[in-house]
Amino acid sequence: MSDSHSASRRRFLAATGGLAASAAAAPVLAQAAAPAGLPPLVGRATQNLLPRGKARRVVICGGGWGGVTAAKYLRQLAPHMEVVLLERNPVFFSCPMSNKWLVDVVDTQFLTHDYLSVSEKYGYRFIQTEILEIERDTKRVVTALGAVDYDYLIVAPGIRYNYEAWFANDRRMAEATRARFPAAYIPSAEHFRLKDSLRDFKGGTLVMTLPPPPQRCPPSPYERACLIASLFKQKKIPGRILILDHKDGLRPIGPGFKAAFEELYKDIITYVPNAHVEEVDPFKKHIKTAAGDFDFDHAILMAPHQAGDLAWKAGLVPAPGQGKPGGWADVDPLFLHARDDKDVYVIGDAVGFVSSHFAYYPKAGHVANRHARIVARYIAAREAGREPNYALPDNLCFMMVNTAPQEGISVQFDYHVNDQGVIEQRQMDFNERSPATIPEDFNWARLIYEDMFT
Numbered sequence: 001m002s003d004s005h006s007a008s009r010r011r012f013l014a015a016t017g018g019l020a021a022s023a024a025a026a027p028v029l030a031q032a033a034a035p036a037g038l039p040p041l042v043g044r045a046t047q048n049l050l051p052r053g054k055a056r057r058v059v060i061c062g063g064g065w066g067g068v069t070a071a072k073y074l075r076q077l078a079p080h081m082e083v084v085l086l087e088r089n090p091v092f093f094s095c096p097m098s099n100k101w102l103v104d105v106v107d108t109q110f111l112t113h114d115y116l117s118v119s120e121k122y123g124y125r126f127i128q129t130e131i132l133e134i135e136r137d138t139k140r141v142v143t144a145l146g147a148v149d150y151d152y153l154i155v156a157p158g159i160r161y162n163y164e165a166w167f168a169n170d171r172r173m174a175e176a177t178r179a180r181f182p183a184a185y186i187p188s189a190e191h192f193r194l195k196d197s198l199r200d201f202k203g204g205t206l207v208m209t210l211p212p213p214p215q216r217c218p219p220s221p222y223e224r225a226c227l228i229a230s231l232f233k234q235k236k237i238p239g240r241i242l243i244l245d246h247k248d249g250l251r252p253i254g255p256g257f258k259a260a261f262e263e264l265y266k267d268i269i270t271y272v273p274n275a276h277v278e279e280v281d282p283f284k285k286h287i288k289t290a291a292g293d294f295d296f297d298h299a300i301l302m303a304p305h306q307a308g309d310l311a312w313k314a315g316l317v318p319a320p321g322q323g324k325p326g327g328w329a330d331v332d333p334l335f336l337h338a339r340d341d342k343d344v345y346v347i348g349d350a351v352g353f354v355s356s357h358f359a360y361y362p363k364a365g366h367v368a369n370r371h372a373r374i375v376a377r378y379i380a381a382r383e384a385g386r387e388p389n390y391a392l393p394d395n396l397c398f399m400m401v402n403t404a405p406q407e408g409i410s411v412q413f414d415y416h417v418n419d420q421g422v423i424e425q426r427q428m429d430f431n432e433r434s435p436a437t438i439p440e441d442f443n444w445a446r447l448i449y450e451d452m453f454t
């Protein structure tokens with residue numbers, strides 16, 4: 001399934017350029033008159049982008065795993081409503097399966113999906129634009145193309161990197177770190193930079209810092225380490241991977257990853273627990289942690305994760321010291337609406353603390369997809385004049401740990417509400433490395449992409 005990386009990259013860039021032009025043009029057609037001195041199809045943040053018709057409107061901020069799913073299900077469950085999906089990227093790029101793409105197990109086409117066909121098929125409006133502000137008091141979202149007002153808002157922004165934890169307000173250090181040693185945990189150009197740098201890597205020490213929990217897809221950094229080690233083996237690159245983990249041990253699927261590190265990559269991967277990051281210097285290529293200081297030749301520097309910027313801009317993230325764990329959106333655990341605003345829902349990774357039993361849902365695409373379907377049902381029920389009944393997500397995650405032969409391990413979660421009204425989590429780790437996991441993984445991806453895009 002692999003392809004030439006540079007060819008796929010050219011295809012991606014060509015696609016993004018083409019889509020950017022057509023997607024940006026569509027919404028502005030609704031404008032009655034052009035602002036003075038500007039061509040009629042050029043948008044401005046200060047204008048009203050979408051005049052209201054009779055239909056009530058749901059605006060979805062962020063077209064990732066949660067947002068795309070929510071748009072489709074809302075159109076199916078509440079077909080009388082107008083649904084508007086706002087997303088900065090011209091093309092959907094999947095983080096799930098992207099570790100396999102880094103080492104050419106899958107190609108770019110496998111990860112990318114077209115927003116325009118699916119929005120046309122289900123009858124929602126996709127607008128490619130940067131969201132600048134969310135004004136909950138006036139029920140408006142301000143974008144680079146103009147403002148859109150809403151009856152219901154779904155905030156699905158994913159994560160941001162909390163570089164402030166490393167560099168306070170030193171933007172130069174944060175930007176240098178992101179450009180030189182990208183985490184590639186947010187769908188963006190970072191993935192291409194990382195893939196290029198792995199292709200050019202001739203040997204030496206590759207450091208990976210792992211963020212503290214809660215973090216996006218906790219097992220995936222270990223999967224990434226295994227797949228890069230597998231690439232080093234295959235290409236005979238004299239590289240050593242140093243995993244600097246904030247946690248005191250490998251989890252989830254700890255025994256499965258430990259066995260892979262020791263049995264498959266003994267001379268390549270070194271795992272260092274309790275490595276809380278204290279200082280990072282992307283220029284001197286040096287890192288100081290609670291478990292020691294390290295120099296590196298190359299690195300994947302993952303700063304701590306938080307709810308995406310838009311959750312902060314919408315005033316959904318409690319300030320530190322208010323008795324809530326910081327950095328994530330404060331929502332009703334069962335109904336996923338903002339605690340102080342029932343018309344504003346949060347889905348996916350941005351969702352904050354939900355349970356005294358397990359704290360946070362796993363920050364996984366599978367969960368974001370389930371949240372989206374659940375919230376679409378809540379909104380459709382409310383629009384039909386019914387009180388919605390709560391529903392809970394599930395989660396399923398496959399991790400490839402070897403490419404020759406292809407073998408994987410997996411983890412599964414389910415949820416229920418106990419007698420005290422607290423959500424409880426059951427976690428099942430499948431630690432035994434097996435080739436049988438691989439077709440299950442690809443089947444999972446195929447079904448969930450189909451659910452979002454066909």
Ligand SMILES: Cc1cc2nc3c(=O)[nH]c(=O)nc-3n(C[C@H](O)[C@H](O)[C@H](O)COP(=O)(O)OP(=O)(O)OC[C@H]3O[C@@H](n4cnc5c(N)ncnc54)[C@H](O)[C@@H]3O)c2cc1C
Binds near residue numbers: 088159310363366
């Ligand atoms: C390497 C890796 C492997 C993974 N593997 C798995 C896996 O196997 N299984 C699994 O279930 N999950 C996996 N995940 C996790 C999964 O990617 C996330 O949990 C999922 O993407 C969360 O969905 P979301 O909708 O909350 O956020 P996202 O999918 O990140 O979507 C957020 C969207 O909001 C947009 N956005 C943000 N701000 C703005 C703005 N200001 N204006 C316009 N648009 C904006 C972003 O561009 C983005 O498209 C993996 C992640 C990584 C990095």
